[in-house]
Amino acid sequence: MYIIIVGCGKIGSYLANLLQDEHNIVVIDKEENAVSKLGDSFNGIYIRGDGLDPDVLKEAGIENADALVVTTSNDNINIVVAQIAKKIFNVPKVVARISDVGKAEIYRNIGVDPVNSTAIFATFLREKILGRNFTSYLFESEKLNILEFKNTGRYTGKEVGMINIPGDFKVIAMIRGEEPVIPDEKTIIEDGDFILGVVRLSALKRIRRTLKLQ
DSSP: OEEEEEOOSHHHHHHHHHHTTTSEEEEEESOTTGGGGGOTTOOSEEEESOTTOHHHHHHTTGGGOSEEEEOOSOHHHHHHHHHIIIIISOOSEEEEEOSOGGGHHHHHHTTOEEEOOSTTHHHHHHHHHHTOSEEEEEOTTSSEEEEEEEOOSTTTTOBGGGTOBTTTEEEEEEEETTEEEOOOTTOBOOTTOEEEEEEEGGGHHHHHHHTTOO
16 A cells, blocks of 8 residues: 555654555655654655645655555644545545544544544554454553454464464453453364454564464
């Protein structure tokens, strides 16, 4: 996917780095030093400019974008950028950060997905954009995630210990039907179980590949 991120603060820069390995990323921010937040490993494009300016958005390739995410701390800026992306450039997927949950309906009415949160914000945006069959929740420490996914048959009949990965991933709970299950290493996974585990953030991509979560 070709994804534009407007706002290179803590959330925008983190999201850009989460997405860059699998997608083409362009980040826009008007602050001169914002690019430093992306780090040396960022391999996307950074444009210094105002995301409210249609010419800057065109420079970023908005006419070919599959998705645009607005992550600034200003709700008014976010809704205007989202409107420009949706109404003028017809970007298929537009996701915007909101601080005031009372404005959520305004965003929905213009076809924009509003997201409100802090600690889990960047990771949750990634899941909304990509529509994956799993969800990961970021801890305040930014070093651990909770990874949640549904067993659709791949792990049916296996022991929980067989999918635990020492030091990187450990199943801590399951939901079976409407009942919670606190598993041990010998607990047998059944079809349809929702599995929740703790994963080390630095190992998240590798664990997703290992568990075949797409």
